[in-house]
Every structure is written in C-alpha cells, then in structure tokens.
Amino acid sequence: MSLLVLKFGGTSVGSPERIKNVAERVLRLRGEGHALIVVVSAMSGETDRLLGLAREIQPRSEGRELDVLLSTGEQVTIALLSMALESRGCPARSYTGGQVRILTDSMHNKARIRSIDDVRIRGDLDAGRVVVVAGFQGVDEEGAITTLGRGGSDTTAVALAAALKADECRIYTDVDGVYTTDPRVVQHARRLDRITFEEMLEMASLGSKVLQIRSVEFAGKYNVPLRVLSSFEEGPGTLITTEEGRVEQALVAGIAFTQNEAQLTIQGVPDQPGVAYGILGPIADANIEVDMIVQNIGGDGTTDFTFTVNRNDYEKAMEVLQKVAQGVGARKVSGDTKIAKISVVGVGMRSHAGIASRMFKALAKESINIRMISTSEIKISVVVDEKYMELGVRTLHDTFELEREPAGPSAS
C-alpha cells in the first residue's frame, strides 16, 4: 500500500458537482489500496469573492485579518468534499491548516511553512480514513491563521507529502500534464512523461503556469516525487522528479515563452564601477521586479544597459529610468512593450554543447531578429519582436524534435 497526497485546485472543486467527481476519483484510488491525503483549494471564484468583500471594507486589505477571511474558502471545500466522501460510505475527516498544525512563520498573506504535526493525520490514516486538508493555510506560533499566498495549496500538498514521506504527491489541474510547449501554439506539442525539478522550475517561471514555483522548489528540496495530471480525464500526467534513472534523455525538455514582459534600454552610460547598481537600485526601490539584464560595452567608454520588467510595470519603470538617465548623464533612454521571450529549457544542456548555436541558427533561418540573449546552466532565453513569438516557438520545437518521444527509460 502506498501513501499518496492528492491536490485538487479551485477549478477541480468549482461546484458541488465537481466536488462529487473528485470524491469518485478519490474512491477509485482508495479502491486500488492507496492511503490518501487530499488537499483542496477554495472553489474557483470564492477567493475573489472574499477579496471583493474585503476591498469594500478597506481598499488595501492585507495582514492578519485578510488571512482569517481568505482561509474560509478552503474550509468550505474540505467540509463539502468530506461530506461527499462520507455519503459514499468512505470514512473521511477534514482539517483546517490550524487543526493539523501546519506551523508557519507570522508573515501574513505569504507565510512559509515551518513544520507539520503528523500525529493526528497518521492516526486517521491508520484508522482507514481519507484525510482532507485545507490548502493554502496554516497557523503561527500564537495560533493566528496564516496563508501561504496564491497557489499555496500546491505547497501545502508537497509539504504534507514531505512530512508524511508520501510515495507521490499528485497535483490535479485542468491540464493533463506538462507539455514540451503550449499546445495552443504548437499543435504537435507532446506531453512529457518526466521532467526534472530544475527544468520544471524554468518552465514554470517562464510562463508554463502549471504549478506554483515554490511547491516545485519544495518538492525538489525534499525529493518528493510530484505528478501533474488532469482532474477531468484519466492519464498518467507528468512526473516531476530528480535526474536519477535518466540514462538517456533529450537535450531539450521544452520551449517556454511569455509576452508579459517589456524591455527598457539606457544607452551611453559612463562605464564605471557601480553603474549597474546606480540604474537598477532605483528600479528595485520602486518595487519593480527585473527579469533579464544585459549589459554591453559601447565603443566610447560608455556602456549600454538593457533589462526587462513585467509589462504592467513598464510606465513606472520608464519614469524611474528617465530620472536615472539624467543623474548618470546617459545619452538616451528607449523601450519597447511589444516583445516576447522564448526559452529553450533542458538539463541536457549541461553536458552537451551546441544547443545555443542550433537555436540561433534556426531563428536566423526564419529571419527572426534576436534582441537580447540570456543564458543559465539549463536554459537559453532570447527576446524577439512579439509578432515573431509563435513562429519562433514552432521553429524551435521542430528544430529540437520535441514532438518525438526521446529514447531511454524516461519514456516508460
């Protein structure tokens, strides 16, 4: 008998009908002999409804009381799912984060899990019960309710799996796994059987929003096998795991892309120590997160500096940058919101050279101009004109033959 932690998100529990479907699925897995812990989110729309109420009270709600409010969303779901299970003859018991002492720090609205008391859960599992736990929430040392931030239910599931040494943590979503790229862009995109934690982190942060990044980090750290699969269809999904056992593997796992960024450039900055801080410090002070940063040496003792920010922050960033330019005596400030970032991700890059040149060659062949390049150990990102995004993604998907099942045991 194996112990599984299952997590169902807001869409999967979005109505009483869907909660009944989740109950049926839990029953099937229980019938196969698994011990089960089920983590659920708030019903879709519920968190927004609660936030709406809070905003009517106080436009900028945050802190302790917001957590008291939002945590009710998951509490409703655990009760309904437990009822659905019990009405089907399956003994079940629901717990809020506080009741199983998912102990967190006191950073309300974005708390981090410190420990989980597994005694009560083990007792229920031993008694043959399905344990239903509210995702997204915990309790601090003082007993105050905390929440983990949006998407925190994934983290709850992984943390429970780690604390109880579960055999697998299964995240049920509205997609049936992780794909080589977005199937809406590349029709023959392929579902991956396996992907490493590191690849998944790069894919997720680059726009393939399947899992909460923090939960993947957590799973990687505690080595919890994580499986992404569909709430609505049967299928094996994608297993996110370590590199172990991968005898042979494709060089590239997938192609991620995003249109959410904008590019800003400051040209002709005197090239001297501290210039990067002089430019990016004020941006950070304005609470703007910077993604890619590229610096090029100019020809006349000056340097050019280009970086990307979230498109929503573009106006604000431009304002800051213009002030900075005056301060440092830069020649020119420019920017563009019509850009796209395309990234090729794969742990295979570590041991194989030549991925970058294949990438650049393929894009050149399609006359796609590269405006920025940034690389890490397992990914290469380029910024291109927004209008070339889909063509670029398709080209790279073909170039690295991602529609084909790779050889080796990972295809099992």
Next chain:
Amino acid sequence: MSLLVLKFGGTSVGSPERIKNVAERVLRLRGEGHALIVVVSAMSGETDRLLGLAREIQPRSEGRELDVLLSTGEQVTIALLSMALESRGCPARSYTGGQVRILTDSMHNKARIRSIDDVRIRGDLDAGRVVVVAGFQGVDEEGAITTLGRGGSDTTAVALAAALKADECRIYTDVDGVYTTDPRVVQHARRLDRITFEEMLEMASLGSKVLQIRSVEFAGKYNVPLRVLSSFEEGPGTLITTEEGRVEQALVAGIAFTQNEAQLTIQGVPDQPGVAYGILGPIADANIEVDMIVQNIGGDGTTDFTFTVNRNDYEKAMEVLQKVAQGVGARKVSGDTKIAKISVVGVGMRSHAGIASRMFKALAKESINIRMISTSEIKISVVVDEKYMELGVRTLHDTFELEREPAGPSAS
C-alpha cells in the same frame, strides 16, 4: 470603565456597508471609555448559501463536517469587522470559537458551551484592543469545530459576558427592544425598559422572537444583565435582568401570541392511571413536541384529552393519535389547525390574584370563545379561534393598560 459584550446578528452585518456601520458604533462606545468584546453572526443569507451547497452534496447534511462548513460564515464576518475597525485606527483582533477555546461538548450542530478560556481575550483587552469573536461556534476536546445551532451567537455573547464578568451583554437586533406585544398588531404597544429573565423566556418562547431562548436561560443562570437594542437606531433598548430593584411594577409585562400551533383532541378515553402516558408517549416517540396539555374529566368514567403541537406536525400527530385511539378504546378524535394562542405574561402575577379573571372577562366581553386554558406561575395562556387572535391581543393590551408606563423605578 466598564466591560461590554456586544452582539450583532446577521442582518446587522449583512453587507460591507452595514459592517462599517457596526464599526462606527463600536468606535463610539469605545470613545465613551468602554472595553469591548464584539460577537458577530454570519452575514445574512450566508448560512443559507452554505447549507445550499451542503444539500447539493448530500441532501441530509449533518454532523462534524456541516459544522466545519457553517462556521466559515462567522469567520468571514469577524475578519471584515476587524478590518473595518483597524482601518478606522482602532486596534482590533478577531478570534474564531476555537481560537479562544470556546470549549463545547461534541454534539455537532447543537453543541453546548462548557467553558471559555479568557486568558487571550483579557490580554487583548488589557492591550486596549477590541476583541471580535465569531458567534455560534466552538471547539470540542479533540479540537473539532462545533456549532451551537441557529441563533447560537446570542449564546456565545452571553457565555463570554459570563466568563469575563462583563457589566452588560448587549444584543443588537433589527428591533429596538422588547415590546408589550407585537407593534404590528397593537399600534400603541410600548417598548419595555426592563423585563425579567423569566418574563423574557415566556415572551420569547411564545412567539416574540427577539432573543434565542437558550441565551436568556444562560444569562439568567449566570446573572448577566442582557440588553436588547437596535443596530440601526440609537436608543436604550430593553434591559433583561433579575427582579431585584423592582419596588413596584406592572402586573403584566406583555402579551405574547402565536399562530404556529394546532390542536388535537381525543375524547372518551377510559379514565385510568397511565392514560396520559399512553397517549403522549407515542406522540413523543414520533419526535413531535407537545406544547399545551389539558385534561378534563368527562361525565361517564371517561376523560377528554386536548393538546397542541406545532402546526407543521399536525398531520403526523393526527395519524399517531388515531392509532392510539383505537388502542385505548377512545370515542372520538378531532383536531383544528385554525387556532391561536394568546398569553399574558408577568412576574407580578405571583403576588397578585385576579389577573386570570380579568383576562377571561375581557375576552368574554368581546365574545371571544376560549377553547383551552393553561397557566403557570407567571403566565396565563388561552387558545382561541385563529380569527379572533388580533382582537384578543388588542383587548388584553387595553385591559392591562400596557400602553402606559408603569410607576416605580423600573421606568427609569
């Protein structure tokens, strides 16, 4: 400085706008120097919404998980009210029933409070915070969430007032106090300044639904001065207290009435020991609650037996009674749903004779036929034809001059 417990029901917190109004009222009282604990119900409609969800999962929801579900209603309100207070610069802290350990038995859906841990609340009060507590809910020995049954928020407020030895427990409702009778029936019905716990119990159970009966019992037992007043208007409301200090008082406090009952009669029952049990036992076994019971000796060694039940139980009761009649060899079974019960209530009856005869005389003068009479130490109830109910109530209100302020210190 006095310590007040305030309780606001579902209508009073029915929207963010109304919650802000409650916050303003709390601020005013705080400005007067009171230390405050505020107990709130779920926003009106919320409990029904949650019950609707539960019924979609399982038509007959009850037990542990229903409490997990319903308790979210009050949790939403405590968060919103605390936000509203804090955004007005008033330090506040919210607590669920479990967080301040309102310890109850494990009778889910109708739990009874055993104790309250006042340490945390005292700490907050000492620190100058307003303490906002979720009504209606508690936690059992095992840490499972329990609820006290509908209207249980009143009980929470009284229990907190008792545990913390508050100077007064104020129940804010949509009426501005307890009246001598329903102002919709008698236009010049008068708001009572004071009423005793016992009178209030009789008034409440007889149809003047202002307060949860259990909360009044509780307040009486622990001698917690209880005040009913309006959420929407200013005014002193009605103080519910002991008889102490009432030097002179009106004989009759008020007139209660109800149309919710039905009458059943079994005639010609052999008059022998055990007959009452033989008739009422099967009624109780069918889970039907009986209100008034009257037995008259017939002329021929038989007896007639009349009782009233809730109108919704009439059909079921009639069915049971017909079977009983065959068993005990009764002559006839009859019944009537078109009845009304009118009650005159007042602790003054204890020391003054003649109330009953004045009551019967007044009804006779209006040609209202009395079908049943039942008396207790502080009330006299009669059953009359439903169509005479309003006339009867008005007549009695006039007879006992309830529109007039009584003499003595209670009018202060």
